[in-house]
Amino acid sequence: MRVGYYQFEPVFGEVFTNLERVAAELEIIDCDLVVLPELAMTGYQFLSPEETWNLAEPIPEGPTTTRCLELAKARSMIMVVGLAERAGTRCYNSAVVVGPSGLIGVYRKVHLFAEETLFFTSGDTGFPVWNIGEATIGVLICFDWIYPEAARTLALKGADLLCHPANLVLPYCPDAMVTRCLENRVFSITANRVGSEARGGKPRLSFIGQSEIVSPSGTILHRAPSGQSELYFVDIDVKEARQKRITPYNDLFRDRRPSCYFV
Amino acid sequence: MRVGYYQFEPVFGEVFTNLERVAAELEIIDCDLVVLPELAMTGYQFLSPEETWNLAEPIPEGPTTTRCLELAKARSMIMVVGLAERAGTRCYNSAVVVGPSGLIGVYRKVHLFAEETLFFTSGDTGFPVWNIGEATIGVLICFDWIYPEAARTLALKGADLLCHPANLVLPYCPDAMVTRCLENRVFSITANRVGSEARGGKPRLSFIGQSEIVSPSGTILHRAPSGQSELYFVDIDVKEARQKRITPYNDLFRDRRPSCYFV
Numbered sequence: 075m076r077v078g079y080y081q082f083e084p085v086f087g088e089v090f091t092n093l094e095r096v097a098a099e100l101e102i103i104d105c106d107l108v109v110l111p112e113l114a115m116t117g118y119q120f121l122s123p124e125e126t127w128n129l130a131e132p133i134p135e136g137p138t139t140t141r142c143l144e145l146a147k148a149r150s151m152i153m154v155v156g157l158a159e160r161a162g163t164r165c166y167n168s169a170v171v172v173g174p175s176g177l178i179g180v181y182r183k184v185h186l187f188a189e190e191t192l193f194f195t196s197g198d199t200g201f202p203v204w205n206i207g208e209a210t211i212g213v214l215i216c217f218d219w220i221y222p223e224a225a226r227t228l229a230l231k232g233a234d235l236l237c238h239p240a241n242l243v244l245p246y247c248p249d250a251m252v253t254r255c256l257e258n259r260v261f262s263i264t265a266n267r268v269g270s271e272a273r274g275g276k277p278r279l280s281f282i283g284q285s286e287i288v289s290p291s292g293t294i295l296h297r298a299p300s301g302q303s304e305l306y307f308v309d310i311d312v313k314e315a316r317q318k319r320i321t322p323y324n325d326l327f328r329d330r331r332p333s334c335y336f337v
Numbered sequence: 338m339r340v341g342y343y344q345f346e347p348v349f350g351e352v353f354t355n356l357e358r359v360a361a362e363l364e365i366i367d368c369d370l371v372v373l374p375e376l377a378m379t380g381y382q383f384l385s386p387e388e389t390w391n392l393a394e395p396i397p398e399g400p401t402t403t404r405c406l407e408l409a410k411a412r413s414m415i416m417v418v419g420l421a422e423r424a425g426t427r428c429y430n431s432a433v434v435v436g437p438s439g440l441i442g443v444y445r446k447v448h449l450f451a452e453e454t455l456f457f458t459s460g461d462t463g464f465p466v467w468n469i470g471e472a473t474i475g476v477l478i479c480f481d482w483i484y485p486e487a488a489r490t491l492a493l494k495g496a497d498l499l500c501h502p503a504n505l506v507l508p509y510c511p512d513a514m515v516t517r518c519l520e521n522r523v524f525s526i527t528a529n530r531v532g533s534e535a536r537g538g539k540p541r542l543s544f545i546g547q548s549e550i551v552s553p554s555g556t557i558l559h560r561a562p563s564g565q566s567e568l569y570f571v572d573i574d575v576k577e578a579r580q581k582r583i584t585p586y587n588d589l590f591r592d593r594r595p596s597c598y599f600v
Contacts, residue, residue: 184594188584200597220520220589222485223598230599246519246555253516256509257483292509321451326483331447332600334463335486336493 075208076105077235077261078307081285081298083269086117087129093141105151105307106208109265112156112183112216112239113167114138119271119279120158123165126193130160134177139170146172152206154213154265156239164195169213169239171204179204184224187217201227209234209312216240219247219254219264223337229258230327234315236262241281248284248297256292259326260315263287268301290315338471339368340498340524341570344548344561346532349380350392356404368414368570369471372528375419375446375479375502376430377401382534382542383421386428389456393423397440402433409435415469417476417528419502427458432476432502434467442467447487450480464490472497472575479503482510482517482527486600492521493590497578499525504544511547511560519555522589523578526550531564553578 080099084092092115100108112118115138120126133139138157146153152173159168159182166182167190182197183190201224203212212228214236219225225236236254240247242264251262266285272278285298287308298304318326343362347355355378363371375381378401383389396402401420409416415436422431422445429445430453445460446453464487466475475491477499482488488499499517503510505527514525529548535541548561550571561567581589 184597185592186586188586191586196594201599221593222489222520223593223595226485227597227599246515249512250516250519252509253513256513257485323449323451323454329448330484330486331459332486334447334490335600336464336490337595337598337600 075107075312076307076309077107077263078105078287078305079109079263079265079285080305081111081266081268081283082303083267084114084117086119086271086273089115089129089137093138097141097145099305100145100149103149103305103307107152107154107206107211109154109237109239109263110156111265111267112241113158114156114239116158117271118241119273119276120193121274123193126158126165127160130158130165132160133168133170133180139172139177142170142172143176147174150174152178154237154239156215165193166197167194167215168197169215171211171213173206178206181213181215183215183218185218185221201231203228203231203233211235211237214238216242219250222254222257225254225258225260229260233260234312236260238262238264240264240266242266242284243279243281245282248286251286251288252292252294255288255290259290259318259320261287261289261310261312268303338370338575339570339572340370340526341368341550341568342372342526342528342548343568344374344529344531344546345566346530347377347380349382349534349536352378352392352400356401360404360408362568363408363412366412366568366570370415370417370469370474372417372500372502372526373419374528374530375504376421377419377502379421380534381504382536382539383456384537386456389421389428390423393421393428395423396431396433396443402435402440405433405435406439410437413437415441417500417502419478428456429460430457430478431460432478434474434476436469441469444476444478446478446481448481448484464494466491466494466496474498474500477501479505482513485517485520488517488521488523492523496523497575499523501525501527503527503529505529505547506542506544508545511549514549514551515555515557518551518553522553522581522583524550524552524573524575531566
């Protein structure tokens with residue numbers, strides 16, 4: 075299975091420009107699954123609930139889901155794409171999973187970071203997983219990484235691969251994803267963005283890039299540079315993630331002792 | 338609060354020799370808390386349940402707890418010491434917490450690794466924490482590190498500092514402890530051993546050293562070398578671990594969403 079990410083710098087608010095840039099990039103690829111960053115078409119630093127609302131899109135009618143559905147069909151691939159979702163009177167920091175035959179699912183970010191809490195509602199989807207044929211996948215969005223329960227929940231539900239759209243500004247996540255993969259014996263793809271934003275006199279946010287693909291044995295299969303766009307793919311054997319037996323005496327999941335754990 | 342570890346190489350089966358070596362080392366120190374490795378006085382590679390039974394000790398009557406109680410009293414310090422415990426008809430891979438005024442508690446390793454499962458019973462203490470005055474502490478033993486629920490349970494119960502006796506042979510734990518500290522905003526002290534053991538024709542086990550002290554912000558305050566003994570202490574401000582507010586909008590524990598988590 076050929077999987078990867080597209081790390082790039084979206085232009086804030088220019089949804090159609092960003093969509094066409096992504097479309098142009100992805101037109102030349104041959105892969106099974108590609109992950110794009112969090113809020114990939116809007117940019118990150120919203121200034122008000124109104125601005126967020128105006129840039130947010132209904133799923134699947136909005137331009138981002140519509141265009142990604144076309145791309146996924148044209149290239150026969152799965153796409154995991156972060157976007158601002160408008161649903162009823164609320165906005166969510168979401169990711170859509172789309173494939174050649176249509177919309178597969180939506181994940182709404184559970185653990186909102188910093189000012190996101192002013193503009194988005196915490197997700198109400200829980201942590202769903204989807205069987206896409208060759209693999210079962212789940213989604214974390216950015217700051218979800220710091221909660222071990224998020225990746226654990228996806229892995230216990232059968233996820234082989236964690237798709238992780240991100241807009242990371244702090245340095246900790248790329249190394250922590252190695253721990254997430256080791257402790258769950260799953261693959262992960264973190265798709266981060268690059269560049270910076272300084273909107274409305276707010277402090278400049280610089281995004282760290284370093285998108286990353288990690289194996290169930292904690293090997294960093296690839297880590298992107300910090301400061302430039304990168305489209306990158308690796309071939310993975312999903313079966314590796316289904317082998318939770320890590321010694322002749324230990325099965326990582328069977329050996330859990332939930333009666334000892336606080337939630 | 339001055340805390341640290343003693344990383345050394347015990348001689349297999351020579352409990353009294355190892356105890357006197359530790360005593361000689363600790364006689365010259367001034368600290369509040371010191372962590373010793375897993376199975377610090379017996380060594381690691383048992384060959385049979387009988388050998389384990391013969392080297393295991395009742396708590397607090399056995400020589401290890403007795404001698405450490407003397408040391409803790411003489412030096413006015415807390416000690417966390419890994420040992421093979423004999424209780425009823427069972428053996429546990431345990432750690433005692435002893436202080437100037439006596440035995441504080443016992444933790445029995447929950448997640449046994451590899452052949453430990455042949456010689457020890459999985460722990461029945463859960464993950465207790467103890468208020469030792471300046472700090473609340475909890476214990477993980479070695480392989481417990483890979484289960485995020487273990488550190489999380491201790492942190493949710495109020496642990497400021499994870500005391501982590503270990504006999505690590507794989508390379509993953511030192512980096513993973515940074516994630517454990519970040520995700521819980523706690524301090525950790527991993528006390529690993531060095532040297533190697535090849536007993537009864539079994540494959541040689543080489544221990545990786547790299548004992549480590551990590552802060553709640555994921556800073557490695559010190560990491561020991563791989564191949565030599567080291568007695569090391571740092572001054573920490575325990576209050577850092579009680580500040581779970583990581584942005585003006587986020588409190589790491591308040592923002593957990595247990596209704597979304599599988600256990």
